[in-house]
Amino acid sequence: MRRLPSEPLSPQRILVIRLSALGDVIQVLPALEALGRLYPAARIDAVTESLSYPLLANHPRLDRVICFPRSEIRNGWKSPETRGEAREKLECFRQEIFQDYYDLIIDWQSNLRSALIRSLTRHRRTLQLHPEDGGELPRWWSGYRPSHPAGRVHRVERAMHLVRQLGYSGETPVGEMGSDIPNQNAAFDAPILLHPFVSAFGRFKEWPISKWIQLATRLSDRGHVVWISGGPSDAKAVSQLLKATPPEVVAAPPTKSTADLGRLISECRAVVAADTGVIHLSAILGVSSVGLYGPKDPSVHGPYGPSAISLAAEIPCSPCLLRRCDHSYCMASISVDRVFDVLEKINRDSLAGKESTG
Numbered sequence: 001m002r003r004l005p006s007e008p009l010s011p012q013r014i015l016v017i018r019l020s021a022l023g024d025v026i027q028v029l030p031a032l033e034a035l036g037r038l039y040p041a042a043r044i045d046a047v048t049e050s051l052s053y054p055l056l057a058n059h060p061r062l063d064r065v066i067c068f069p070r071s072e073i074r075n076g077w078k079s080p081e082t083r084g085e086a087r088e089k090l091e092c093f094r095q096e097i098f099q100d101y102y103d104l105i106i107d108w109q110s111n112l113r114s115a116l117i118r119s120l121t122r123h124r125r126t127l128q129l130h131p132e133d134g135g136e137l138p139r140w141w142s143g144y145r146p147s148h149p150a151g152r153v154h155r156v157e158r159a160m161h162l163v164r165q166l167g168y169s170g171e172t173p174v175g176e177m178g179s180d181i182p183n184q185n186a187a188f189d190a191p192i193l194l195h196p197f198v199s200a201f202g203r204f205k206e207w208p209i210s211k212w213i214q215l216a217t218r219l220s221d222r223g224h225v226v227w228i229s230g231g232p233s234d235a236k237a238v239s240q241l242l243k244a245t246p247p248e249v250v251a252a253p254p255t256k257s258t259a260d261l262g263r264l265i266s267e268c269r270a271v272v273a274a275d276t277g278v279i280h281l282s283a284i285l286g287v288s289s290v291g292l293y294g295p296k297d298p299s300v301h302g303p304y305g306p307s308a309i310s311l312a313a314e315i316p317c318s319p320c321l322l323r324r325c326d327h328s329y330c331m332a333s334i335s336v337d338r339v340f341d342v343l344e345k346i347n348r349d350s351l352a353g354k355e356s357t358g
Contacts, residue, residue, distance in 0.1 A: 001137070001145040004127065004165060011103035011125075014044045017117055018052075018108040019068065021199070022258060022277025024155075025052040026284055027304065028108045029175035031159035035106070036061035038168045047097065047117055054259035055281075058178035066096055068117065094120050107143070108159050110135035118143075127165070133158055156304045174305060175284045181262040191225040192343065193252060193265065193282075195273035196241065197234045204325040205275045207292050207334060209237070213244045214336045215272070219343065220246045227252035227268070229278070270346050272339060274331070275301060283308040288346045290339060294318050294330030311338055 014035070018028045025048055036044060045064040046056055053067045069089050076086030102123040107114050110129035115137055118126055126143035129135030133149045150161035160172050196212040198205050212228075219226050226245075229252035230238045238251055255261045262281055265271060271282035272290045282289040283303035291303045291310045297319035298310030312318065313330035320330075 001128070001139050001141055001143055003147050004144045008167060009104065011039060012042055013100060013102045014039065014042050014104045014106065015047065015102040015121065015123065016044065016106045016108065017047045017114045019049050019113060020109065022052055023280040025055065026277065026280040027155040028159040029284060030156050030173045031163050032061055033173040033176050034160060034163045034168045034170065037170065038163060038166060045100070051258060054257040055178060055262065058180050060176055068093055097121050106162055108162070110137055112136065115141065127162055133161070152300065154300055154304060177262060177284065178259065181259055181266065189225065190267060190269040191227045192219055193227045193229055193268040193271045195229045195271065195276065195278045197230045197237065198274050198276050202275065204328045205295055205331065207274055207331050209241060211336050213241060215339055216245045216249045218336070218340050220248045269350060270343060272343070279303045290342055292331065292334055292339070294328065294334070295320050295322060295325065309342055311342065
């Protein structure tokens, strides 16, 4: 890796790469907006995976979004019967990404997977994360890096660091969504969305289900409309949770894509979730977002924006750098009272705002 050249760049065609989880993609959206402001005349394309593709499909800063169907290819490769189809998907992706020549690639992923994607393109320059900022590629890898690391900052600011290295000097934008996902202020009596689940990989970041039941019950007893959401694999757990709560607590309307999920969240007055993509999506949409954090440091990984609140565990071992934990005392240490009190304050502030404008 080399430092960026000292002369200002003026790219006309830019490709940005951000794969992985939903929250990871959402956390680069402020930097994407800043990039569009820095190069307003440039064409900007993006590569992302299937889950995040619906969120970016109608993004105002993007001319084209290329879907890398990694999960479909990986699953198809497991069986001889579907391996041919997987090979076809990979070839279609290769042809699509090879269509255009890019003056600049911004690799917000900076790992072997994104480097492989870069190798399939025609491009002049690549800017990637500094190795000290979590970029997994070794220092001898081809491409440019920032002149210095961003340091221990929020992931939004880590992404912004690359755009600032290119010359952006303004404030960090809020971040934009696709035109079909509204940013709106929900009605005072709109539902409170509780999302109790995380990915199988991050189960140690879950808040105990008994606490979700207590919280939902207390909110319902106060007259709040409460929705419980979960992914397709969480259907059974959602059903069990609903059986343990008052009948007024109901399952959230089903969604078919992350864009649908964004539209659902925009209808809510507040969202409570652990360290998942849901809480990051809620925050960027401007919905009051209460994130519950134990293993991860919310100053780095928490929801970002003026409507975001992070409740962190208050025990000595939190936050940590572990990938697994057998006890998750940190998450269990976050009390129902703390979460409920924050939601009640959001409710009071919302009521005060309604009265002041009424």
